Amino acid sequence: MVESEKKLFVLDTNVLLHEPLAIYSFQEHDVVVPMTVLEELDQIKDRNKDVARDARIAVRTLEQCVGSASPDELLAGVPLEAAGIDIPSGKLLIFPDHQATFAPSQSLPLSCNDNTIINSALYLQQQHPTRPVILVTKDINMRIKAKGAGLRWVEDYRSDQLVDDIRYLAKGFAEFEGDFWQNVGEVKSNQQGRFTEHLIKNEVFAEQQFYLNQYLLDDGEQFCGQVKQLDERYVTIRDLGRDRLMHYHAWGITPRNIYQGMALHALLDPKIDVVILTGPAGSGKTLLALAAALEQVIETRRYSRVIVTRNTPEIAESIGFLPGTEEEKMMPWLAAITDTLEVLHKQDESPSGSLQYIMEKANIQFKSVNFMRGRSIQNSFVLLDECQNLTPSQLKTIITRMGEGTKLVLSGNLAQIDSSYLTAVTSGLTYAVERFKSFNGSANVFLDGVERSRLAAFAEENL
Structure with a gap:
């Protein structure tokens, strides 16, 4: 040149x-x-x-x-x-x-x-x-x-920007008008364990681009499926059923809407290594993740511990001045986690006693994201909360710490970015959603709807 x-x-x-x-x-x-x-x-x-x-x-x-x-x-x-x-x-x-x-x-x-x-x-x-x-x-x-x-x-610097408009970010599910089956002609079905899987020609969905573990919904409020395999001719869809998803439960928690049902399904699926949960405040991201964590650590013993971490703009500046251990120093920034644990045990006779017992039983550890670097985390359920404030390179550093037998949950609200250097389209959370679409060990769900309270729902929609 x-x-x-x-x-x-x-x-x-x-x-x-x-x-x-x-x-x-x-x-x-x-x-x-x-x-x-x-x-x-x-x-x-x-x-x-x-x-x-x-x-x-x-x-x-x-x-x-x-x-x-x-x-x-x-x-x-x-x-x-x-x-x-x-x-x-x-x-x-x-x-x-x-x-x-x-x-x-x-x-x-x-x-x-x-x-x-x-x-x-x-x-x-x-x-x-x-x-x-x-x-x-x-x-x-x-x-x-x-x-x-x-x-x-x-x-603007956009070499790591995968979407130009956050409205086009993958939601983790596709919605079809009317009855899903009304436009499907020939279909081959077979039984895979307790699920039925359908083999459908790609030409039926000419205008729809699928990716692995994407959920499929229709307006008929009956069908709910998940893309399990893709090739040049066929798409394999696992029939999950809305009623079945709405009856999923973990640690006493059941879904309040179909989006929470899809999220809980992904969180409880042992074949999915990373689950990305996005959505507005009060949509249930942290609650569902913690309920699934307790269920799989204490009840099914699939994982040996729960590690909870998050990124905060002030953390590196202030954490050293707080008294106590690393976990105790992290508590002011992880109050949302302890609040959620209290919600999960509010019906107990002694909620405070239950909370302490569960934290010890599930081996819940609160870690600073600054000290995740260089570690190799094995056989754990890891919740990385508020990760909309991480850059793509920071998020990569943390994800590459995950070892064998570990499930990682990334959660965040792209409307609440605190970093001066990030926007919704350049956030590491957005980057992860787009990059992991083609990975068969990942699932992504946008939790549409605020279930915290009618006040929170009104504020989210009108303020």
Whole structure:
């Protein structure tokens, strides 16, 4: 590719915090990292926060790429060669924005780092009139400012974004109008244990794209099935039956709607290794997961313990200042879990005594997500709550800790993201939903409907 056809991507700090290896995502094009970005990374890497780890990884990645290059070579650009990745690569340039002279009429006031980075992009746009100079940032306001300042190309970082609109995120089920069987002609059925499985030609569902373990519903409120196998000619659907799903139970809990029925079915299925539960607050995500955990640890003894963890923006900053063990330090952030346990035992004669007994009997452990790295978790039921606040790379780090005989439940509400660096479409939870669709050991259910109370249901719909 000739030089004039190569693009110049100017990276903002939040891109490297979101994806520390982002410099390798631009193929044959060149990547520019302004000096101001390096200064911001330097300030962040020593903070006592979760984001500091990503800053340190980004700095190490840049250092490995720079190597022993001279100052002149850094200005001209050093080759971007990711270890073990055979892709066309461009160059990495470190731009000394502190030395550049910005004309007042063609730049923003140097009142903040964002303006300095935008000015760097504007300067490069003037210096390279034949090349597209593109500012890449996840900051919406910064993108607007850059456009207003005269930068021709501004983009969000989307290399790990699998959906453009959260409305198109897989819900884990497909709904058919009318009776499911009214449009199905030839079908081959056979018995698989206590379930009936139907072999149906793909052409019957020409407009529908299926994936493994996807649930199927119809308006007739009778049929409920699950996709168990796909090939070029046929789709194999296991007939679950709505009535059967609505009578599933775990630790005294039965579904209040068909969506909870599908979720409970997935949570109790020993062949499903990871269950992803999304939905609004009060839809039953945590309640169903904990009920299934207690049922399978205490009653059926399928797992030896329950591990509960979650991500919180403040946790790395504050946990060390709280007294007690790791579990005791985690309690303020896992109050939702203890509240749910109390709900499960509110009918007992001594709820507090039952709660303590069950926590010991089920070997329930509360762990900080910060200390999950490096572990290998075997034969456990793991609940990762509120994981909408995790990035895809953070979520990958945790999922790869799961060993043999472990079931992982990811739950979260994409409408309640607290992280400054994430949106619903870039959240690790969204990433997991899309990536695990083709894995036969996973199931995903969007819990439609608020069952906590009529007040919570009204608030969710109207506020």
